[in-house]
Amino acid sequence: MIMTDGEVRPLCHKHQLIRDGFRDEHLRGCTYEFTVGRIAYRYDYQQKSSRQEQNDRHIIYPFETLTVVTHEQVDIDWDHYLFLHSKGFLFSLGVVPVCTGADPGFSGHLGITLTNLSARPIVLPVGTRFLKGVFCRLDQTVKQGYIGQHGDATMDWPYPSQFQADKFDLVEYSKHLQRFLPAPFAAAVLVTGSVSRYLKWTIAILLVVACGNVASYFLTLAKPQGGTATLLSLLNILGAIASIVGLGVTIFTLTISQKSAGMDSQ
16 A cells, blocks of 8 residues: 555654655655665776765766665565655656566665766766655565665665676677767678677787788898799788788778768768
């Protein structure tokens, strides 16, 4: 059963449901508005880890995910459940809607993960009301309470790296990037992804040519005449071909980028 403000307020005054940080003016109707705290966790996707930040305001950069910790602390007993959803103004800014909850038995600050899908950084000052909570009274006490991390105990927010893909098709990845990047950059990334499929072969060929040049150098020192001149000529031809291919790929990439830029400007 959803609880009204008349039912929630007396319990919060007794430090139940909301143990610390409760403010009467944040409770309206059936919802309590939680506020931004000083602690947030920013993710390092390369290192597969998160780091804690303590600031008076938190910045979420475009296409970045940040976990913001609430100022309030909750204490949900085994007879209640807390349903959480983000406030409407975040939708207008381009932040992915949050829909989560706190199970019976959870105690501590709430960590709310926000993702900015807009093209501009979003700033959340401490004290901003950004989350709505609806308390529900259960018909009966649960048989098993919340089992999991309580953020106040570890002061850490784990990064679930086991779900992150480290190996993927770069061409397909580049196609998906086209939806988010400006046309010239997207075209360049797509061409780079296509060329990268043959990167190993290119490196192997260049390595062979380099080794041949080194070997021919020592042959020239040991035996200045004979077949060395022919070998050097052949290596020069291969070097010229490699240069032409590299120049062609560069011109092709620039041409596509310019065409895409023209289409984008139109």
